[in-house]
Amino acid sequence: MGKIRNILIAVLFASALCSCEKDIEFIGQYDGEKLVMFSCASAGKPMEVMLSKSTFIMSKDDGNSGTAISGAKVSGTCGGRTIEFVESPSLPGHYQSSYVPRAGETIELSASCKGFADVNGSAVVPDSPSFTMDRIRVVSDDGYSRRVMVRCTVHDPAGVRNYYRLKVSKENVTEIEGEDVVYVEDLYLTSNDPLFVNSQDEVGVFVGVFEGENEVPDYFDDGLIDGEDYTFELVFTDYRRDLIYYEDENGASYVPVEGYSCRFMLEFSNVSDDLYKYALSLNAYNGFASEILSLFGEPVCVHSNIEGGIGCFGAMNSALEYFDIPE
Secondary structure: HEEEEHHHHHHHHHHHHOOOOOOOOOOOOOOOOOEEEEEEEEOOOOOEEEEEEEEOOOOOOHHHHHOOOOOOEEEEEOOOOEOOEEOOOOOEEEEEOOOOOOOOOOEEEEEEEOOOOOOOEEEOHHHHHOEEEEEEEEEEEEOEEEEEEEEEEEEEOOOOEEEEEEEEEEEEEEEEOOOOEEEEEEEOOEEEHHHHHHOHHHHHHHHHHHHOOEOOOOOEEEEOOOOOEEEEEEEEEEOOEEEEEEOOOOOOEEEEEOOOEEEEEEEEEEEOHHHHHHHHHHHHHHHOOOOOOHHOOOOOOOOOOOOOOEEEEEEEEEEEEEOOOOO
C-alpha cells in the first residue's frame, strides 16, 4: 500500500505541474533554420540522401516540421571519385545515386541549398558481420500460431568495437489474379540473453539480467562478448498466413490459401558507431516524453554527426540468411 500511495502522490504532483500554464521567455541564441541530412551507406546498395529543414523549438507553426528540401546540390567523394546525386522526381527531398558502397570505404557527403549553411558528414563502411544459424525449432503450436526458437552464433572480432543490428522478417507471397503479391512483415523478437542489454548502461545490464525474457532491441553492441564466438537464442511468434478462418453449418475450421508461399529471413548487420548512437538516442528521445520522469529531468539530445546542420550519416554492412520453420 505504501508503494501505491507514493506512486499516486507522484502522479498528482505531476498533474499539478502540468495544469499550470505559463509563457516562458526564450533567452537563448537561435541562429536560424538548418539543413537536416540523413543517409546510410549500406554495402551493396545504391546510396540515397534525404534533406529537410529544422524547426525552431518555440515555433508555433507545426506545419514546417520535417519539410523536405528540394533543389539542393548534393555530392559525395570516395577515394578520389566523385559521387553524383539526382533528386527523385516523385520524392521531393530524396537524392539518389547509382554509387554502391563497399566495405572499408570512407565516404564524404556534402549538401548546399540557398538560405542554409552548407552541411557535410563522413562515414566508414564496416566489414560484413560473421554469424551462423545453428538451430531452429518450434516451441509450441496451436494450429494457427507457433512459437519459434532460433539459435545463432555471432563470431565477434577481438579488439574492435562493433555495433550490430538484428532483424527477422517473413516474406509472404500470395497469388492474386495470376500475379504474385509480396508483402514483408517484421517479426517481434524476444530473448533472455544479456547480450541484448546495452552494455554501456550499468542500470540496464543489472535489470536485464533479472527480468527474464525481454524484447530484442534493433541495435546492440559487443561490450559483453568482445572477441568471442557467442551463441544466443531468439524467440518469435509466427502467425499462419496460409490459413483462413472459415465457419459454416458444419462448424469452424481453417482453410488453406491457394497460391501462398513464404520464407523467413534473418538479417544481421554491422553498423557504424554514429548510426548506433543516433538510433539509441532517437529511441530514448521518443520515449522520454511518455515517462513521468521527463517532468523532472533534462530532455534527451539526439546524436548528430552532420557539420553545419543536423542529422546522421551512418553506414552498415549486412549478411542475410534465409530459413524455413520445421513442421
